Amino acid sequence: MNDLSLAAAATAPAAEKSLKMTARDVRVFYGEFEAIKGVSIDVTREDVTAFIGPSGCGKSTFLRCLNRMNDTVAGAKVMGDIRLDGEDIYSSGMDVVQLRARVGMVFQKPNPFPKSIYENVAYGPRIHGLARSRADMDVIVEKSLRRAGLWDEVKDRLADSGTALSGGQQQRLCIARAIAVNPEVILMDEPASALDPIATAKIEELIDELRGRYAIVIVTHNMQQAARVSQKTAFFHLGTMVEYGDTREIFTNPKETRTKDYITGRYG
Amino acid sequence: MDRAHTVKSFDDEIHQLRSLIGQMGGLAEAQTTDAVNALLRRDADAALKVVAKDVEIDALESEAEQLAISMIALRAPLADDLREIVAALKISAMLERIGDYAKNIAKRVPVLTQAAPIGPGVIIPEMARAAASMIRDALDCYVDRDPDLARAVAARDQQVDDFYNSLFRSLLTYMMENPHHITPATHLLFIAKNLERIGDHATNLAEMVYFSVTGQQLGDRPKTDNTATIAAPDLTD
Numbered sequence: 184m185n186d187l188s189l190a191a192a193a194t195a196p197a198a199e200k201s202l203k204m205t206a207r208d209v210r211v212f213y214g215e216f217e218a219i220k221g222v223s224i225d226v227t228r229e230d231v232t233a234f235i236g237p238s239g240c241g242k243s244t245f246l247r248c249l250n251r252m253n254d255t256v257a258g259a260k261v262m263g264d265i266r267l268d269g270e271d272i273y274s275s276g277m278d279v280v281q282l283r284a285r286v287g288m289v290f291q292k293p294n295p296f297p298k299s300i301y302e303n304v305a306y307g308p309r310i311h312g313l314a315r316s317r318a319d320m321d322v323i324v325e326k327s328l329r330r331a332g333l334w335d336e337v338k339d340r341l342a343d344s345g346t347a348l349s350g351g352q353q354q355r356l357c358i359a360r361a362i363a364v365n366p367e368v369i370l371m372d373e374p375a376s377a378l379d380p381i382a383t384a385k386i387e388e389l390i391d392e393l394r395g396r397y398a399i400v401i402v403t404h405n406m407q408q409a410a411r412v413s414q415k416t417a418f419f420h421l422g423t424m425v426e427y428g429d430t431r432e433i434f435t436n437p438k439e440t441r442t443k444d445y446i447t448g449r450y451g
Numbered sequence: 452m453d454r455a456h457t458v459k460s461f462d463d464e465i466h467q468l469r470s471l472i473g474q475m476g477g478l479a480e481a482q483t484t485d486a487v488n489a490l491l492r493r494d495a496d497a498a499l500k501v502v503a504k505d506v507e508i509d510a511l512e513s514e515a516e517q518l519a520i521s522m523i524a525l526r527a528p529l530a531d532d533l534r535e536i537v538a539a540l541k542i543s544a545m546l547e548r549i550g551d552y553a554k555n556i557a558k559r560v561p562v563l564t565q566a567a568p569i570g571p572g573v574i575i576p577e578m579a580r581a582a583a584s585m586i587r588d589a590l591d592c593y594v595d596r597d598p599d600l601a602r603a604v605a606a607r608d609q610q611v612d613d614f615y616n617s618l619f620r621s622l623l624t625y626m627m628e629n630p631h632h633i634t635p636a637t638h639l640l641f642i643a644k645n646l647e648r649i650g651d652h653a654t655n656l657a658e659m660v661y662f663s664v665t666g667q668q669l670g671d672r673p674k675t676d677n678t679a680t681i682a683a684p685d686l687t688d
């Protein structure tokens with residue numbers, strides 16, 4: 184897709200946007216505890232979708248349903264229907280490793296592998312067989328680091344350890360690692376909450392640059408961040424999705440009192 | 452009243468901002484009434500007091516503006532808080548402007564006391580009452596966060612416009628009948644125009660309150676000042 188059509192897609196009215204993921208009546212149980220109580224939402228390909236809500240509201244739990252990260256949590260049970268391009272991701276035929284390449288994830292705390300910067304990015308493409316030669320891999324690594332806005336800072340020290348980078352650089356390395364396997368969706372769970380304001384701004388700028396190329400879903404505690412980076416916002420509270428809509432509308436004129444009380448700082 | 456903010460000092464600032472707007476509104480209404488009363492009683496001294504008092508509204512506006520800007524910068528307000536602070540910024544500018552119109556009315560009083568009163572002037576106090584009550588009620592709906600009253604106040608601009616249209620025609624006629632009427636009639640015409648503008652600002656103020664409370668625009672109201680198209684009356688008949 185070229186840049187022109189990307190720009191057009193980003194400004195297209197909602198009706199013309201394409202659905203990347205759909206969730207219908209999703210329920211998550213941790214043992215007896217119902218953490219998510221029937222959430223339905225559409226994730227559009229062109230938008231950044233932000234999940235906001237107080238701690239424990241279920242937003243991260245719900246995010247982790249979108250690439251079956253909850254499978255790894257003992258006692259967690261996911262019910263309902265979640266589809267990626269119309270395909271049920273919880274069906275028995277779904278290859279979870281493949282799914283997590285298509286739906287990548289970036290976590291709150293940067294977690295580079297204790298390997299070189301180059302290897303951090305090359306690892307995914309190698310296990311997924313995306314590169315036939317070293318030259319292919321060089322291209323993937325450079326492209327991924329460029330898209331993550333890190334190339335200029337690390338191009339002369341690709342053999343250095345990823346863990347030697349600053350926190351903000353490590354997080355962009357993790358984004359480069361997610362990008363390297365050509366994902367369709369990138370899930371970000373508080374990607375900037377451990378970073379200083381400048382590193383945060385770089386991550387936000389990066390999210391904006393990646394928008395349109397990947398469907399992006401971000402969980403954030405920082406309301407201003409949600410307002411800055413997203414086009415759609417969903418407000419979660421006590422395991423339900425209280426309100427979902429255009430970010431501009433949610434932050435200037437929310438329909439639900441609970442949403443208003445939360446975003447204006449009148450919560451609890 | 453909404454639930455309190457978790458950060459209490461934010462609520463304190465909102466109350467402070469509302470209080471500043473309330474003070475400005477009270478002053479703007481009083482200035483309008485006092486200016487027209489000075490005209491009615493042909494009291495140039497009282498008029499000069501009105502002129503001098505305008506600086507108080509200006510000072511309050513500047514205070515409200517600084518508070519609103521610092522709240523936007525430091526609190527990053529959202530939703531109804533954001534609408535309220537933006538509305539307060541605009542409302543304070545409207546009230547300051549109303550103060551200027553009242554001052555301009557008062558400035559014309561000394562000249563008018565030099566000339567004999569002319570007939571159409573009797574409509575001015577009526578018109579001023581209508582305009583001042585709009586300011587008062589617009590302020591009430593600001594204090595009570597009452598969108599229904601705001602809508603009703605905005606609709607009342609029609610009355611002020613009707614007064615203005617009628618005054619405009621009769622003052623034109625007076626001027627054509629007798630050139631000695633031209634000086635007082637011109638000043639009365641400007642006074643009437645000032646009151647008409649005060650009505651417009653009170654209307655805008657009510658519309659801002661409606662927006663602040665509901666998040667919706669009140670929508671266009673019909674323009675009922677039609678003096679722009681009035682030609683000189685034909686006196687040859």
